[in-house]
Amino acid sequence: MSVDGMLILTRSAPYGSSAARDALDVALTCSVFEQPVTLLFLDDGVFQLMKDQSPGDIAQKNLNAVQQSLPLYDIERLCVGKSSLERRGLSGDDLILPVEIVDDSSLPALLAQYRHVLSI
């Protein structure tokens, strides 16, 4: 069994709901409390990390700005589901930050590395 820290699992597109922003807020708070935290992006959640977002037209704040601050908060492990990425025609090069691309078969082992998993 596990271990330490928290894994935040986020599966929603960046805009259209507040999920992406709410997940980031929890991640940043974990960091403030010096809890090791990893973000796992699955399904439409992979769109959260796309470069060059311009949500100003729909009166939303650009997530990229907060995402780029994640390393400053020692949130450096960002995991992305491989099949989620591929099904959407994306690769790691399309993303704003370096990520760890995780096979579907490796997901259970990844989840097991954390004491708690929060889905947002």
Added chain:
Amino acid sequence: MIFSIVVQAPPVQSQGAETALRFARAVLAAGHHIHRVFFYRDGVHNGSALSCTPQDESNIPQQWQALAKEHNLDLVVCIAAGVRRGVVNEQEARRYKREQWNLRDAFELSGLGQLVEACIQSDRVVTFGGRS
């Protein structure tokens, strides 16, 4: 075992909040301890004192309040999520120059740090109403 429960589901529009309530009762009935119930995102509406339901339907916020009183539970509404949605106590109402407030007795407003602290203190953290 020490549990904490995270409720992201609003009380009426989805089943998640009632499921969380049932889960909380089951955890207590099995002799476990609930460190905290943390209400986040639209789950903050569980903390409204103004919800009214028809007599033959259950009033989920009222049931949280009753369960908290019976078992001395710590019910925490995320302050940032609550202020955005208009679920506030008197102190926050004054801070934001509002003339009304509506946080139900037995709930308190506090920050996301209370969620993280709950994770640190608890053996199990169970989320209801995630992914929307």
